[in-house]
Amino acid sequence: MARETDRAALAAEVCTALKRCCPGSSAEPTGSLASGKADSFSDIDIAWVVPDARFPDCLARGVEALGEVRPLDSVRSDPDFHRSDRRRLLFARFAGVPLFWRLDLDVRTASVADDPLYDAGNPAARAREDEWSRPASALANAVGAVKAAARKREDEARGLLDRGFARISEDDRATGDWAADVTRLAHAAALRDSALTDLAAQVIELAARHLGGSSA
Incomplete structure (x- = not known):
């Protein structure tokens, strides 16, 4: 560690x-x-x-x-x-x-x-729309949600996940099954930007390690 x-x-x-x-x-x-x-x-x-x-x-x-x-x-x-x-x-x-x-x-x-x-x-x-990456920002929210959930800050985790889904126009919300929620957000971000595929896999593994669940 x-x-x-x-x-x-x-x-x-x-x-x-x-x-x-x-x-x-x-x-x-x-x-x-x-x-x-x-x-x-x-x-x-x-x-x-x-x-x-x-x-x-x-x-x-x-x-x-x-x-x-x-x-x-x-x-x-x-x-x-x-x-x-x-x-x-x-x-x-x-x-x-x-x-x-x-x-x-x-x-x-x-x-x-x-x-x-x-x-x-x-x-x-503020940046123009083509000057920043919504999927990358959403994936950062996923990492933040792992932190918040691991610290038992559930309202913070929920807010990060919900804003992450909204940022990429994904019709989804946090359920409180934190590892599964993070996994869905990471998958959704990577689907919108294939350059994030490896990072999304790391985020999913991080959630599985700290919050439980499968990294599949």
Whole structure:
């Protein structure tokens, strides 16, 4: 089993790489890792503050820097901030680490570093429909639902699953049989994007391991 010390070390490597690739920036863990309350299901939350004038350049260099820390399986941008002029929220999956260890990288320029609501709800900051993947987002919800159900947060798990089904226009809802629910959502996402087939299989196996049921 992957150790929490390994996750903390990975977070530290990411912070070092980000600061090195963008002089004048700062990067530090946030959330449960920073507070010392992380459990075995916690992901890696990092806040990266970059100089305003170097925002586009730092974004490009940052993704390259992440790949130098460890090979990347995928990087997605939260559609709510995809076109923001001063903010991004990136979701990165590193190869060879637990699916729970997704990196959530909150990138902001120095001028809005202390404004958590900057561009929230701004239509001009949102991605166009062809700039993000609904199936990939739904599959991320499936992983989140495994976490929530394993933590006995059933309302949270239900909400994640229902939003995941809705995101891909799948006429389905959570039933409370969590492993089966996650499996259906993962299958539905992969049917809409065959590039997600391998990841969907990993998510189904994850649900079977932590929630019971079959991984078939």
